[in-house]
Amino acid sequence: MTDSNLRPEDIDKLGQALLTLTSELWIAKDRVRMLEAALVNAGVLGADAVSLLQPDTALLTELAAERARLIDTVLASLAPADD
Amino acid sequence: MDYALRQRGRAAIDFLSDLRSRSDYLEQRTDQRAFDAGLDKAALPDDPAQLQTIVAPLLEADPEFRILRMCRDWTLEQHGQIAMEAFDEIRTDIEPALHALNSGPATLRYASDLEAPAYWDGFEFHKSAGGWEGHDFMGFVHGELIHRRMVNPNFAGMIYALRKSVAESIPVRNPARILEVGCCSGQYTQGVAEVFPDSEIWACDLSARQLEQAQRYANEHGLGWKLFQAAGEDLGVDDSIFDVVTSYAMFHELPISASSANLREYLRVLKPGGYAVIGDVKAYHAYAPYERWKADYWNQMHGGDPFWREYAATNLAQLALEAGFAAAEWHGMGERQYPFVLIARKGAAHD
Numbered sequence: 001m002t003d004s005n006l007r008p009e010d011i012d013k014l015g016q017a018l019l020t021l022t023s024e025l026w027i028a029k030d031r032v033r034m035l036e037a038a039l040v041n042a043g044v045l046g047a048d049a050v051s052l053l054q055p056d057t058a059l060l061t062e063l064a065a066e067r068a069r070l071i072d073t074v075l076a077s078l079a080p081a082d083d
Numbered sequence: 084m085d086y087a088l089r090q091r092g093r094a095a096i097d098f099l100s101d102l103r104s105r106s107d108y109l110e111q112r113t114d115q116r117a118f119d120a121g122l123d124k125a126a127l128p129d130d131p132a133q134l135q136t137i138v139a140p141l142l143e144a145d146p147e148f149r150i151l152r153m154c155r156d157w158t159l160e161q162h163g164q165i166a167m168e169a170f171d172e173i174r175t176d177i178e179p180a181l182h183a184l185n186s187g188p189a190t191l192r193y194a195s196d197l198e199a200p201a202y203w204d205g206f207e208f209h210k211s212a213g214g215w216e217g218h219d220f221m222g223f224v225h226g227e228l229i230h231r232r233m234v235n236p237n238f239a240g241m242i243y244a245l246r247k248s249v250a251e252s253i254p255v256r257n258p259a260r261i262l263e264v265g266c267c268s269g270q271y272t273q274g275v276a277e278v279f280p281d282s283e284i285w286a287c288d289l290s291a292r293q294l295e296q297a298q299r300y301a302n303e304h305g306l307g308w309k310l311f312q313a314a315g316e317d318l319g320v321d322d323s324i325f326d327v328v329t330s331y332a333m334f335h336e337l338p339i340s341a342s343s344a345n346l347r348e349y350l351r352v353l354k355p356g357g358y359a360v361i362g363d364v365k366a367y368h369a370y371a372p373y374e375r376w377k378a379d380y381w382n383q384m385h386g387g388d389p390f391w392r393e394y395a396a397t398n399l400a401q402l403a404l405e406a407g408f409a410a411a412e413w414h415g416m417g418e419r420q421y422p423f424v425l426i427a428r429k430g431a432a433h434d
Contacts, residue, residue: 005152010150013146052089064101067097068101071101079146
């Protein structure tokens with residue numbers, strides 16, 4: 001039995017997953033920052049409004065679907081369907 | 084009580100919970116690949132240690148299995164920290180309400196001279212950072228943020244129903260007084276109280292922080308639970324005062340020597356004819372060997388549950404009879420045989 005999850009031959013897949021994750025993360029960070037700036041500039045939101053916002057059921061459902069897509073994308077890089 | 088997480092804590096908890104469930108497909112896929120490669124389920128031995136030496140190397144040679152294990156390791160090692168950080172974001176919002184719930188009909192008696200058993204003291208069960216006591220609101224962190232928001236979704240939302248189903252299997256009509264041992268933050272206690280609303284409910288645990296959360300829940304719902312800090316092996320209460328002693332998901336956290344000591348202590352505090360009803364994870368004999376390997380691998384070997392195998396491979400009915408119960412049966416509930424329930428009866432005076 002081995003104690004290590006990743007072995008040298010897994011490193012390329014790890015790199016793929018890391019880049020996929022970084023790309024998704026940046027898209028999300030960029031979007032959030034742009035949205036917050038636009039809304040604060042328009043006087044719609046205070047600086048803490050996003051942090052304090054509680055999502056309703058529809059938004060929770062949308063977030064769950066997006067989150068699933070993100071996780072599936074990363075997992076697909078680590079374990080491709082036709083590997 | 085109502086509370087709302089901040090965006091960061093909520094999103095981190097949602098991500099962890101979804102990573103756990105959405106990586107499960109790798110388990111089915113690597114199972115199938117092992118069978119395709121010639122793993123013969125029918126030829127596997129019964130013994131869990133032997134199963135580890137035969138099956139684990141085959142699966143661990145599969146890179147996708149190692150990815151699966153990496154995902155599960157990450158969720159185990161991060162969940163406690165993520166939950167504590169999520170709490171700390173809202174601490175100032177909810178701390179007054181949590182303090183207010185210290186008052187009400189439920190009582191909590193701390194042990195002044197508690198000698199914590201070695202299997203419990205400082206151990207982080209399930210690799211949960213902080214263990215049961217590592218945060219001043221660890222009861223809320225564990226009961227609300229970890230169990231309700233992280234664990235429950237991975238049991239298809241059934242975790243509370245499973246607990247309640249054990250309470251419903253208690254074969255005593257209108258028990259006057261019930262003791263729950265190892266009540267933690269009071270989640271099974273809730274099920275017991277729902278099934279037996281007219282009974283006097285006592286509940287104990289080693290963890291002061293978890294008992295405090297149980298007290299808050301009871302006070303919020305107007306329940307006069309009598310909570311006290313004690314080990315199941317040394318309850319510190321009078322003989323023959325309970326109609327039922329019950330627990331849920333505690334015995335698999337104990338070495339068998341402590342399970343035996345618990346059962347002997349339950350016998351002491353039960354009235355003649357009273358019942359011990361112990362719900363816990365599935366016994367190994369109820370699994371086919373390959374499924375038994377999986378339960379052993381993910382819990383005993385990698386789940387932060389060092390006594391899982393000892394519990395699951397022991398005949399609990401026999402253990403209860405050896406402890407002095409007059410009759411005992413141990414069986415799985417429902418089609419999935421989950422959870423397993425020990426029902427043991429103390430002899431009546433005329434037995």
